[in-house]
Amino acid sequence: AAVASAICLMSKTLRIALICLLVPVGLALMVGIVFASDRLTRGGEILGRVTAADVELGGLSEGDALAALRNLEDRLAASPIPVTVAGHYFSLYPADVGFQIDEATMAAEAMVQGREGHLGTQFGWWMTHFTGDGTRLEIPYDYDEAALAAVVADWEATGLADPPFPGEVTITDGAVEVSYPTPGVGIDRAEATRLLDAALGDPDRNEVALPTSRLEPPLTDTDIDAAAAEAQRLLAGDVTLFSGQLDLRLVIPASVLGRSLTVTRDDTTSPPSFIFTWDPAPLRSYLAPRRAALTTDPVDAELLIDVTTDEVTIKPGRSAQEPDPEALAARVDQAARSGIRAASLPYRDGAEPDETTAEIEALGVTGLIGEFTTPHHCCEPRVTNIHLIADATDGAIVMPGETWSLNEHVGQRTTEKGYVRAPAIIAGELACCDSPINIGGGTSQFTTTLYNAIFFAGLEDVSHTPHSEWISRYPEGREATLGWPVPDLVFRNNTEHAVIIKTLYTDTSVTAKIYGDNGGLQVEAGLSGRYNYTGIVTRYLRNAAVPPGEERVTQSGSGGWSVDVYRYITYPDGRQTTEEWTWHYSGLYRIIERHPCMFNNSCPDPEP
Template identity: 35%
Template sequence: MLGAAYGVDLLVAGGDVPRHTVVAGVEIGGLSPAAAADVLERDLAPRVAADHVVVADDVRTTLSPAAAGIALDVDATVDAADDQPLAPWTRLVSLFSDREVAPVMTGEDTSLAAQVDTIATQVDRAPVEAGITLEGTTPSLVEPVDGRTLDREGAATAITEALATGGDPSTPIELPVDVDPVRVHAEEAQRVLDETVTPALAAPVTVTSQDGATSVEIPVEAIAASLTFTPQDSGELAVAVDPAALQTAMAEEFSAFGTPAEDARFEVVGGGVRVVPSVDGTGVDPAALAGQLLEVLPDAAPRTVTAELGPVPAELTTEEAEALGIREQVSSFTTTTTNNASGTNIRVVAEEVDGALVLPGETFSLNTYTGPRGTAQGYVPANVISGGELSTAVGGGISQFATTMFNAVFFAGLEDVYHKPHSFYISRYPAGREATVYEGQIDLQWRNDTDTGIYVDTQWTPGASGGSITVTFYGTKRYEIQAIEGPRTNYRAPAVQERVDDGDCIPQSGVQGFDVTVTRVFRDLQSGAEIRRETFETTYAAEAVIRCVAPPAAEPVPPAPDGGTPPAEPTA
């Protein structure tokens, strides 16, 4: 009898989905595969595809699963759910309990990583150590704030798992965040403020020559401008006087003690480079004076230090500059833009970097070298790509300069310390040989791994719209570099999205995603023989097609109860 019942049950179930089968809260048990697919398309797929709220610490934003390359694979889910269990005990248990089947999701790691990176730009922040800030000559305490970093791998897992549950899109997806605690606390900063800074800014300090013939007063403003506060691993806040800042604040006054030194510098002439000799000066050594000044700052007024006058050598002498071996062009690369706003930002960053000198063994960081890139520094709003969509931000277009410099690094045969290609391919850049930057988050870093210096020359050439930027490296050429671009593989089609045009929507035609490998071949200068190879593997996500649609029309005003025109609102 039991065997007969088992056979009848199996025969009746046939090719249907096993009874009591549930996928992410959607009941599809007992349905044919086609009916089950219809139910999943109707009840589960829209919940997976809808924009979801994500929360990381106090940051709340929206995630688009389509842009992240995630969707419900209905057919694969039905395939995973429609196999009838053959074990008699399993079939018996299914009469009284649900059979949970996990939905099958499509996934595109590069697109999801791009979305997570975009969220991270809002979450990541460096720790703010307790310190002291000076507004003119008025000091104030800087409260400490722990740093935080979005756990990118954990965030991707949390997003994928949450979407697979088919939960309510308005229910926030919690993303994991790593905390970086501060070293210096408020109590230490308060001690430094009370014991050093407050008395330091109470009165000026007089500097006199050894013979008493010359004296200069360092005003409180110059003292404030030269004070530095450096967090220590021990938890202390170290106070110092910055000689360069002191020299800048007192440049004209210190000239009474002699003549300032001039460093050797490099000058590009007729396609070559030459050394402009240094000039030694006489007067007060700012570094020595800074040490003397720091010793008397905690003392009560009047305060005086005696400075010995003598030769002030240039920081970079003629001999040192000539010994750097900067004598020929090593590499040069040019890119163009047709956007005037981006062109403005490229010109500004090029002027900042022009003349950079990178000594042997030093690492150049674009973000560190330029510092902030905001409106105060002359940058303007321009187009950027964020989360797979075009938007506008101050400093847009800087990635073109980063790409140009990266190629100068590439063809100079210098060490690539860190660069990040764009998540999506931009056709005006060489595929697999480009770089993006984002202030405080994404940097371009390269190391001068030669025995000679590298001098950076930049040239911005304006055009009718946009212009071109050329980055040239001078030094001592070591290699002939060959770039070999491999075939583009694993093409990925872009998703199609419609966005309500609220005034900020920018349409996109979309770009296919693909993989590409670029090989850098190092060859001997004389023989042309290959020395070694280095590969750069790049994966580009598919950039979504975005269509901007008009917002829905306003609801018409209903007629008055008598069918006439509603009475006018009272006016003043």
């Protein structure tokens, strides 16, 4: 029985010991579970009881914390700080001095609370927040110190009966006047800045009393005299603004300078300083009636083509240059401070040219893409016509996709334009020179020349008409005649860039050149053999001067044939295309003149 009792007694003691051991372990385990659960469920939130002023940040996401801190900034900026100066009451509105909180830094600092250090440190922080008052963050803020100094200076001027006077320099109608400094009672600026700095960060907005004391002025008589001397130096005479490039100048009299120069004391610096500025209004008024004489005309951009070397360059355009009234004051200051009282006249761009550099560049003309030359005899009347139509065509611009007509461009050839009568093929007869068609005779040679330049440029042929009789100075089948209003020479610019026609001539030849950018096409010409020959067609004409029974051959005539003309185009990628034109030369009539009686058999019988 004693043994059994001892065993029972030992079992009870062991049970108590086990219970005493397990209770704190269990409690610790429970606390650990709560800590771990808190961390797992609040991974994107601010931990614990973290506050900024009266704003509770704990439990907020970083984005929500930023929003709450911005609201705090708005409230603090709009909440005035009561201030007293020598019995006078003022209010400092933080927004007036640029008060702002660094919300991003505060939110980031709040997010790391309880997450720094090792796990034991984090657990200790959590326990203090679990049982203590939490963490109160300092508010990082900033403000404009110069604006605060200006507010304090204004309080001093309005709140004190006898503030220190720093001294003043003024200009009236060009005369420099001074007021020297005097001592007085003023605000202790350094202490005032310290107190107001602390008050801006205090959300409770407690009243701030700024201390005053007997103060010496921050400037001396010597400082005032130096500022006055500077003003007099700036007004010491006329200033000249000039443009060496344009050979223009503007002389501004000292009297105008005197109405423009102003002196302002800057009390935000220590010690205060004087700022010299120029009122633009008197300067602009003086410039206004002289502005036109100082303004240059705009200069058009030009596309320059050297027809000898075929080099294409762009001469840049330039806007009109006019005096810049906005920069006038700064340039006057520069001149007045220089030893020679002179500086450059400021200019700005005015009216744009009719043709700007960008517009010329947009044409995309890069070089020669087609040319052709045909010869002729010197000094004939037809050469006059060739030169006139070449001059009228020179420089013609055809934009991408446009269709261009030679007749529309040069108009009808008339004697008023200087064209003269010259031989022409009229209805199968080489005639000169009674028909109106003869005015401008020979222009078909220029038409043929231009047509071939168009041909080798790879441009689209819309309409052309070869002669009825092949003329040996022209390529067979690859030529064109011109009349009014038809036949005409018409082509379309089928490239992505503008093309420009340039012409030149000598006493014995005429040349047409096409400039543009056809993408690097290579063009070759081909010609078939002659075929479909036709005989000479005879035409009889009445002429009473021919004796009855006789005939007079005035034109021997020529037979005809057909040919095919080919244009072979090779593209940069190696593709090739072939275009074909067919033309039949009908030839000239054989013209025989007879007496009119021979057409109706009314001629008298010949005498025996």
